[in-house]
Amino acid sequence: MPKREERGTLKPNIFIARSVPPEVEAYLGEHCSYTKWEQEDPIPRDKLLASLRDAEGLLTSGGKIDDELLEHAPRLRAVSTISVGYNNFDIEAMKTRSVIGTNTPDVLNDTVADLIFGLMLAVARRIPEMDRYVKEGAWKRGDDKTLFGLDVHHKKLGIIGMGSIGEAVARRAKFGFNMNIAYHNRNRKPDTEAALEAEYLSLQELLQTSDFIVLMTPLTPETKGMIGLGEFALMKRTAIFVNASRGATVDEQAMVQALQKGLIFGAGLDVFEHEPVSPDHPLLHMPNVVTLPHIGSATAQTRLDMAMLAAENLVAALQGHAPSCLVRELR
Numbered sequence: 001m002p003k004r005e006e007r008g009t010l011k012p013n014i015f016i017a018r019s020v021p022p023e024v025e026a027y028l029g030e031h032c033s034y035t036k037w038e039q040e041d042p043i044p045r046d047k048l049l050a051s052l053r054d055a056e057g058l059l060t061s062g063g064k065i066d067d068e069l070l071e072h073a074p075r076l077r078a079v080s081t082i083s084v085g086y087n088n089f090d091i092e093a094m095k096t097r098s099v100i101g102t103n104t105p106d107v108l109n110d111t112v113a114d115l116i117f118g119l120m121l122a123v124a125r126r127i128p129e130m131d132r133y134v135k136e137g138a139w140k141r142g143d144d145k146t147l148f149g150l151d152v153h154h155k156k157l158g159i160i161g162m163g164s165i166g167e168a169v170a171r172r173a174k175f176g177f178n179m180n181i182a183y184h185n186r187n188r189k190p191d192t193e194a195a196l197e198a199e200y201l202s203l204q205e206l207l208q209t210s211d212f213i214v215l216m217t218p219l220t221p222e223t224k225g226m227i228g229l230g231e232f233a234l235m236k237r238t239a240i241f242v243n244a245s246r247g248a249t250v251d252e253q254a255m256v257q258a259l260q261k262g263l264i265f266g267a268g269l270d271v272f273e274h275e276p277v278s279p280d281h282p283l284l285h286m287p288n289v290v291t292l293p294h295i296g297s298a299t300a301q302t303r304l305d306m307a308m309l310a311a312e313n314l315v316a317a318l319q320g321h322a323p324s325c326l327v328r329e330l331r
């Protein structure tokens, strides 16, 4: 046991479970004693559990923080995830053991919104399909009707989950593309409605009337599978559906059926129920579906900002200060 006066200067032990930029590691090293997972691939669960025996803090970006993990980490006081989504936190298990949980909202809003817009444009104008034609030597004339896509500008965008990222998407749509904005949340946002001339609709009305539907809710018990066959059936036959929230907010089998039956025009997906998605998944073999490997926030600057914010959250929590991004349910 250190002498009393030394105790205050002892650095807390942390485990860094995913690789972070050197400046973030240096910052953590100033404030903490750390061990880290050295590889780029995600740490296997058994190795993670074995690494937490003495850890007071954990920097992570996925993997369940549940009873099993917490039992292997008797000294753990704080978990900081380098992501906005924290559906991997078992809130009750963390509350029971008074473990603090933090995430990284806002620093990634514009980056994720850019990507969502990219998906909307890619599906509407069939960009990956056209790219393949050109590269495979199957050039077609621009007036060939089989190449025609759909307009984005002046169309109606319906956002389910108009939060920080949803609003960044809506601003692009409103001020860059002259789109009309509708949204559905559990709670209305009068300021957002005024700023974006956004219309609040029931889920059913939004699905029935939107040309583009962007799903951006967190994954919770309430949103799991919230878009199923019934919801796809309500959409316009010309609708484009974009999901960048979490894969499990959509019933994937239903989405496959909806696309096979032609219930919607196409889909843009940054997330899947099981990641990495299996190469033989039917969604990967539909020309009107554009798929990405969960890269919403994946630019060098934004990933650095997220990692630094997560590191600051962890240090603040371990030093007994209020971290700026304590997750809502643990406040």
Ligand SMILES: NC(=O)C1=CN([C@@H]2O[C@H](COP(=O)(O)OP(=O)(O)OC[C@H]3O[C@@H](n4cnc5c(N)ncnc54)[C@H](OP(=O)(O)O)[C@@H]3O)[C@@H](O)[C@H]2O)C=CC1
Binding pocket: 084, 085, 086, 105, 106, 108, 112, 160, 161, 162, 163, 164, 165, 166, 184, 185, 186, 187, 188, 216, 217, 218, 219, 222, 223, 244, 245, 246, 270, 271, 294, 295, 296, 297
């Ligand atoms: N693809 C990627 O790389 C990324 C994905 N994400 C995902 O996006 C999610 C959203 O991020 P962010 O915008 O920052 O989060 P916010 O918390 O700012 O926004 C989420 C919005 O969803 C609404 N919402 C929650 N539950 C429901 C529900 N049952 N029905 C309708 N609306 C609901 C909330 O409003 P209200 O409470 O009023 O219902 C809120 O406005 C993250 O949780 C994460 O899963 C985030 C970043 C990157």
Ligand SMILES: O=CC(=O)O
Binding pocket: 082, 083, 084, 085, 086, 296, 297
């Ligand atoms: O999916 C990414 C996140 O930040 O959440």
